[in-house]
Amino acid sequence: MIKCIEKQLCDFLPGGQFSGATSKSDLDRTKFAHSTCEHHFGDLDSSQKRRPNASLHHHTSVHLLKRNREQMKRWYDGMTKKEKVALWKKARKGGKELKIKHRNQEKRVYSEISENMINEVSKKPRQYKKKKVVETDENDECEDVERWCPEKVQTENIKETDYVIVAYHDNWYPGCTVKKEENIVKVKFMTSCKEKGVFVWPVRQDIQTVNVEFILDFGMVPDCLKGGRQWMFSEHESYQESYELYKSTYF
Known part of the structure; x- marks a missing residue:
C-alpha cells in the first residue's frame, strides 16, 4: 500500500518536481x-x-x-x-x-x-487460495471443489516460437515465445480486438518476461484472418474456462 502511494504521489512528496510551494499564477490557471x-x-x-x-x-x-x-x-x-x-x-x-x-x-x-x-514465484511455491469450510451433515453428498492442476501443462516442452496463453490478474493473453531459460520465458504478446478470440500484433512490440507457472496452454496455432492482419484463437472459450479455474485457484 505504501509503495503504491509513493508511486502515485512521487512528484508531490519531498524531492519531487512539485514538492515546493505553488506559485499564485499556477493556482490561478489550475482547475480544482x-x-x-x-x-x-x-x-x-x-x-x-x-x-x-x-x-x-x-x-x-x-x-x-x-x-x-x-x-x-x-x-x-x-x-x-x-x-x-x-x-x-x-x-x-x-x-x-x-x-x-x-x-x-x-x-x-x-x-x-x-x-x-x-x-x-521464486520465494515460495504457489499455494491454493483458501476456501471457506462449510459444515455438512454426514448424509449430505458433497463434491470436491474443482481446482487448477499445474501438471496439466507440460511447460518443460515449451520451445521458442511456440504460441502460449498466459494468465494475468485481469485476463489471459496470447503471445509467441521469443526465448526460454529454465522456468522463465520471454513472450511477445498480442493485443485483443473487439471480436472475442481475435487478436492482432501491436505496432509497438510488447515483450514481457513470464514465469512458466502462469502459462495455461501452449503449442496452438491461430487461424489467419484478413490477410494476416488478424489472428483467431478458435479455442478461446476453452482458454477462458481454464483462466477462470486458474484465477479461482491462485488469485
Missing part, C-alpha cells in the same frame, strides 16, 4: 474539483480503447490539452510574438526529451512488474 481524478482515469480509459497502440506519452499529451485548453489558450494569448516564438522553439526541443523520459519510465515499470512476478 473533487472528481478530477475520476475524469483523468475516464479519459485515459477512453483514449486507450480508441488508440490501444499509442504510447502513454501520447495519451498524457492529449489529456493535458483536453482538460486545460481554455486556461492554456488565455495564457498563450497573453504572450508577445517574441515569447511565442521562443516557446515553440523550446517545445520542439523539450518535447523530444520528454518523450524519451516517458518511454524510459514506461520500460522501467514493465521491468519492475516482471521482476516482481519472478521474485514472488
Whole structure:
C-alpha cells in the first residue's frame, strides 16, 4: 500500500518536481474539483480503447490539452510574438526529451512488474487460495471443489516460437515465445480486438518476461484472418474456462 502511494504521489512528496510551494499564477490557471481524478482515469480509459497502440506519452499529451485548453489558450494569448516564438522553439526541443523520459519510465515499470512476478514465484511455491469450510451433515453428498492442476501443462516442452496463453490478474493473453531459460520465458504478446478470440500484433512490440507457472496452454496455432492482419484463437472459450479455474485457484 505504501509503495503504491509513493508511486502515485512521487512528484508531490519531498524531492519531487512539485514538492515546493505553488506559485499564485499556477493556482490561478489550475482547475480544482473533487472528481478530477475520476475524469483523468475516464479519459485515459477512453483514449486507450480508441488508440490501444499509442504510447502513454501520447495519451498524457492529449489529456493535458483536453482538460486545460481554455486556461492554456488565455495564457498563450497573453504572450508577445517574441515569447511565442521562443516557446515553440523550446517545445520542439523539450518535447523530444520528454518523450524519451516517458518511454524510459514506461520500460522501467514493465521491468519492475516482471521482476516482481519472478521474485514472488521464486520465494515460495504457489499455494491454493483458501476456501471457506462449510459444515455438512454426514448424509449430505458433497463434491470436491474443482481446482487448477499445474501438471496439466507440460511447460518443460515449451520451445521458442511456440504460441502460449498466459494468465494475468485481469485476463489471459496470447503471445509467441521469443526465448526460454529454465522456468522463465520471454513472450511477445498480442493485443485483443473487439471480436472475442481475435487478436492482432501491436505496432509497438510488447515483450514481457513470464514465469512458466502462469502459462495455461501452449503449442496452438491461430487461424489467419484478413490477410494476416488478424489472428483467431478458435479455442478461446476453452482458454477462458481454464483462466477462470486458474484465477479461482491462485488469485
